[in-house]
Amino acid sequence: MSAMQNFPMTRQKPLSRAMRDRRDALAKTDLTKAFLSFTQAAGSLERSYAQLQAEVVRLHRELERTNTELERSLEENLRVRRYLSRVLESLPCGVLVVNGKGEIQIANPEARKLLQMPRDWNPAEGGALPQSVEQLLKDAPTNSFFLEQEWTSPTSAGIRTIGILRANISDVPETAGETIWIVRDKTEEKRLAGDREMARRSHALAEVATILAHEIRNPLGSMELFTGLLADATAHLPETRQWVTHLQAGLRGLSATSNNIANVNTPGYSRQRPDLEETPPIQIGGLNFGTGVELKQVVSLRDSILDLRVNQETQQQGRLEGFLGPAQQIQSFFNETTGTGLQANLTAFFNSLSQLSTSPSDLNVRQSVLTAAQNLSTSFNQAATNLSRLQTSVNLNVTQSVSQINTLTAQIATANAQVSAAQSANRNPGPFVDQRQQLLNQLSNLVDISEINAGNGNLTITTSNGAPLVVGGQSFQLSTQTDASTGLQDIISQGTNITSQITGGQLAGQLQIRDQEIPAIQNSLDTLAFNLSSAVNTQHKLGFDLNGNAGGNLFTPLASASGAASQISVAITNPSLVAASADGTPGNNANANALLGLQNQAIASGQTPLNFYGNLVFKIGNDVGTAQAGQSAGSQVLSQLQNLQGGVSNVDLNEESANLIRFQNAYQASARVVSVINSLLDATINMVQ
Amino acid sequence: MAIRLNPDLLPNLLLSIQSSRQNLNTATQQLSTGKRVNALADDPAAVAQLVRNHDQAGQDDQFLRNQSSLQSQFQIADSTLSNAVQALTRAISIGTEGANGTLNNGDRQAIAGEVLGLANQLLSLANVSYRGSFLFAGTAVTTQPFTLDQTTLAATYVGNGNTTSVQLSNGNAIGGNVPGDQLFLNGSGSVFGSLQSLYSALQSNTNIAAAVTQVQSALTQVSTQRVFYGNALNQINLSENFLNQDKVNLSSQENALIGADPAAAASQLSQAQTGYQAELAATARVLNLPSLLNFLQ
Numbered sequence: 001m002s003a004m005q006n007f008p009m010t011r012q013k014p015l016s017r018a019m020r021d022r023r024d025a026l027a028k029t030d031l032t033k034a035f036l037s038f039t040q041a042a043g044s045l046e047r048s049y050a051q052l053q054a055e056v057v058r059l060h061r062e063l064e065r066t067n068t069e070l071e072r073s074l075e076e077n078l079r080v081r082r083y084l085s086r087v088l089e090s091l092p093c094g095v096l097v098v099n100g101k102g103e104i105q106i107a108n109p110e111a112r113k114l115l116q117m118p119r120d121w122n123p124a125e126g127g128a129l130p131q132s133v134e135q136l137l138k139d140a141p142t143n144s145f146f147l148e149q150e151w152t153s154p155t156s157a158g159i160r161t162i163g164i165l166r167a168n169i170s171d172v173p174e175t176a177g178e179t180i181w182i183v184r185d186k187t188e189e190k191r192l193a194g195d196r197e198m199a200r201r202s203h204a205l206a207e208v209a210t211i212l213a214h215e216i217r218n219p220l221g222s223m224e225l226f227t228g229l230l231a232d233a234t235a236h237l238p239e240t241r242q243w244v245t246h247l248q249a250g251l252r253g254l255s256a257t258s259n260n261i262a263n264v265n266t267p268g269y270s271r272q273r274p275d276l277e278e279t280p281p282i283q284i285g286g287l288n289f290g291t292g293v294e295l296k297q298v299v300s301l302r303d304s305i306l307d308l309r310v311n312q313e314t315q316q317q318g319r320l321e322g323f324l325g326p327a328q329q330i331q332s333f334f335n336e337t338t339g340t341g342l343q344a345n346l347t348a349f350f351n352s353l354s355q356l357s358t359s360p361s362d363l364n365v366r367q368s369v370l371t372a373a374q375n376l377s378t379s380f381n382q383a384a385t386n387l388s389r390l391q392t393s394v395n396l397n398v399t400q401s402v403s404q405i406n407t408l409t410a411q412i413a414t415a416n417a418q419v420s421a422a423q424s425a426n427r428n429p430g431p432f433v434d435q436r437q438q439l440l441n442q443l444s445n446l447v448d449i450s451e452i453n454a455g456n457g458n459l460t461i462t463t464s465n466g467a468p469l470v471v472g473g474q475s476f477q478l479s480t481q482t483d484a485s486t487g488l489q490d491i492i493s494q495g496t497n498i499t500s501q502i503t504g505g506q507l508a509g510q511l512q513i514r515d516q517e518i519p520a521i522q523n524s525l526d527t528l529a530f531n532l533s534s535a536v537n538t539q540h541k542l543g544f545d546l547n548g549n550a551g552g553n554l555f556t557p558l559a560s561a562s563g564a565a566s567q568i569s570v571a572i573t574n575p576s577l578v579a580a581s582a583d584g585t586p587g588n589n590a591n592a593n594a595l596l597g598l599q600n601q602a603i604a605s606g607q608t609p610l611n612f613y614g615n616l617v618f619k620i621g622n623d624v625g626t627a628q629a630g631q632s633a634g635s636q637v638l639s640q641l642q643n644l645q646g647g648v649s650n651v652d653l654n655e656e657s658a659n660l661i662r663f664q665n666a667y668q669a670s671a672r673v674v675s676v677i678n679s680l681l682d683a684t685i686n687m688v689q
Numbered sequence: 690m691a692i693r694l695n696p697d698l699l700p701n702l703l704l705s706i707q708s709s710r711q712n713l714n715t716a717t718q719q720l721s722t723g724k725r726v727n728a729l730a731d732d733p734a735a736v737a738q739l740v741r742n743h744d745q746a747g748q749d750d751q752f753l754r755n756q757s758s759l760q761s762q763f764q765i766a767d768s769t770l771s772n773a774v775q776a777l778t779r780a781i782s783i784g785t786e787g788a789n790g791t792l793n794n795g796d797r798q799a800i801a802g803e804v805l806g807l808a809n810q811l812l813s814l815a816n817v818s819y820r821g822s823f824l825f826a827g828t829a830v831t832t833q834p835f836t837l838d839q840t841t842l843a844a845t846y847v848g849n850g851n852t853t854s855v856q857l858s859n860g861n862a863i864g865g866n867v868p869g870d871q872l873f874l875n876g877s878g879s880v881f882g883s884l885q886s887l888y889s890a891l892q893s894n895t896n897i898a899a900a901v902t903q904v905q906s907a908l909t910q911v912s913t914q915r916v917f918y919g920n921a922l923n924q925i926n927l928s929e930n931f932l933n934q935d936k937v938n939l940s941s942q943e944n945a946l947i948g949a950d951p952a953a954a955a956s957q958l959s960q961a962q963t964g965y966q967a968e969l970a971a972t973a974r975v976l977n978l979p980s981l982l983n984f985l986q
Contacts, residue, residue, distance in 0.1 A: 328728075328730075331728055331729045331730060332728070334729065335728060335729060336729070336736050336739055336740050336743070337724060337726050337727055337728070337729075337731075337736060337739065337947055338727075341740075343740045343743050343744055344743070344747070346744070347743065347744045347747035347748065348747065350748070351747060351748065351750075351751035354748070354751045354752065354755060354856065355751060355754065355755060357755075357855055357856065358755045358758055358759055358855050358865075359758065359820065359822070360853075361821070361822055361830050361831060362820060362821070362822075581828070583828070583851065585827070585828035585829050585830075585849060585851060586828070586829065586830055586831045587822060587826065587827065587828035587829060587830030587831075587851075587853065587866070588828040588851060588853060589853050589854075589855065589865070590853070590854075593854065593855075593856070593862075596856070599748075600859070610740065610741060610744045611741070613740060614737040614738075614740040614741055615737065617729060617733070617736055617737055617740055618733045618734060618736065618737035619733075620729055620733075621728075621729025621730050621731075621732075621733030621736050621737075622730075622733040624728075624729060624730035625729075625730035625731075625732075625733055628730055635704070639700065639701065639704050642695075642700060643694075643695040643700075643701065644695070645695075646695030646696065646697050646700075647692060647693045647694055647695045647696075648693065650695055650696050650697045651696065652693075652696035653696070653980040653981070653982060654696075654980050654981040654982075655696075657980060657981035657982045657985055658981060660985075661985060
């Protein structure tokens, strides 16, 4: 530019030569300058162009990049929209978008459901909306943002409460007035809130009722309170104070009586008696003046020796009870009066041999011998099974008894602590003693115990053989443990096996059945089964079968008597193998006769099989009978003792009624005296004034 | 001062109601079962005796069944021997006829033929069986004991000479059989031996009379042996009477042991009922007894 300015385009009139030369020289220089400028300008232009070109390429690239980004962003947008619509679809609350004209733009399925819109409602088509929704849209306030509104809609399942939250979507003018509605079902929430409120109210009501009931039940409490206040108020007036004490004594007597009457049917309750005592007299001028009455204490009336006797007798009764239950079952296994038992099959077995001796070669008769032997074995097996099942169930009872004992001893330990606490605090421990005695009586029904007075109201409880159960406030648990040799539960106290030392209570009876009675009967049955089967086998092997071969075993030989009754079985099934013959000829019956002869031989512990069995039956019946007689006699003794105990401790309504009147009268009299003294005092004071 | 009584009468009353109910139950049970003893503990000694009693009664029943079977067997044996006696009597009569010298050879041969028939009849009698056992085989009861050579009339005995013994009741045993050789091939008068002699005598017409004498002694022998069965049947009859009587005794003993006396049980029931009702009435009265409270206003 500057170069252009250096060449002014002016037409001038011709000049002189010198002027011209000078002008030429000048022009030359100017031209050169101009040329130079031109060249410079051209170079500059070229550079600028190259720059422009580079810029164009850059811009182009930029455009391409922006395009791809735009594309990507569009895709993203689509994806997000898809997400959003899916989120909208599956939201647990309803979402509506409503434009300024009150038309629904978007409604997700939940919203359609809640607002009872048609399931296939489509915002594009518009479509009919339920009357209620139309109304709702019309009523929609335009400015109530973020305020939940409740709307009730009647449905087939009752009234539904639906909460609707509205919010403006944007402030852009073209979409102004467009709102988003969050719709949710508040029916359940409402119901829970209602329930909570109801519960709170009934709780409050119950509290009031309890307080009322307590007050109604115990008006004596309020009277006690008032007399207490009266006593405080009259502290400076010894005369009146004395009568107020009397008032209090009468009141407390009434309270003990009312408690007795209330507990007339409470098991284990001992009646309480107020212990009134005359207060020490005062001496005025050589004369003794009484100072009234004082309630020393309230005592519960018990006779601890009777309690002890009752417990002892209960232990005996418990033992017999524990024994008799299972023993009566045993007795029913062998009830020969109804034909249950072994006699019929024992007789039938020998009868079959008797028949065999008349027809030794008859196969039917021989078969009947095998059948009879089989029946005999089965009845032995059954008796053994019954006994061992019973033993198992009694074993279970033992475990249960032990756990009951443990529960009771823990409760007794607690009662011990309560008795001793009451005694230390100089309160009447009677109610806790009652409770403890009741527990001890229950414990006595289960196990033999001995009670040692450990002082300060504590009882130390041990089994009669000295295993500790309760010491002070601590109980010692018994445990059970499987005995390695018998498989039954042993009773363990502090690591020592005391099974054989339990002598009373149900536990003792159960142990007696389990460890003595059942094993003894099993043993007898085993002896009978073993001796009978061996004697029969020995004789059988001396004979010959129908084919003239030497006889084998009729019963499967048993190794030892132990478990014989449960194992006895017949060894042969072929009737021709019965060895009836003594010489091998089929008509010979001498061995059958010899086998039959076993019936009358002392083959079982020096007795014939049947007599041995008869004695077993006698023993079973005798054991049960003895226990029954003991129980019946014991229950008379127990009832007598309980009567004596009741004589000491039970509440007599007549007596309490009489006391009630007595204490009432005393109270009224004292009250009257208090008021008389009061008026006297007033009169005196008035006189002084 | 009198001792304070238990003011709570209820436990005592309930106890006695319970015991009255127990009596009522016992009496009802006795009447309905007809038994005084319904469980072992009611009278253990009686039940132990009852076990023996039932065993004895069971044995008696079996002995009676055994006897009826023996009776049939012995009756068959006896009537078989009676038939044998008849056959032998016929043999003697025709033998005596054959000894008559007036007869010709043909007649004698005819008589010999009848002797052969009689011998075969006796063979079948000697092989008689009862329920699969041959009665006259000793104790080899499963094999037919006698065979007869039809030309010589020589008899063979494959049984044995063993006898059996059967019990009619406890400790009362009798013989159960007479072996066949003792009956039919007895040394002092053999049935088959004498018939064989008679047969050959008739055929050869020599010593017929002597042979007839032999048959006669065989007849005597069979008759003598037959007495065994007659005696056995008598004994069975006697024993049967004894057993039936024993059963009656056992049953009355059972009744004495565990049976209830219906009259006594009925009167016990009515006593228990009266007692129970009295207890209930007393309890109801006591429960309704007024206390002092009722009179306080």
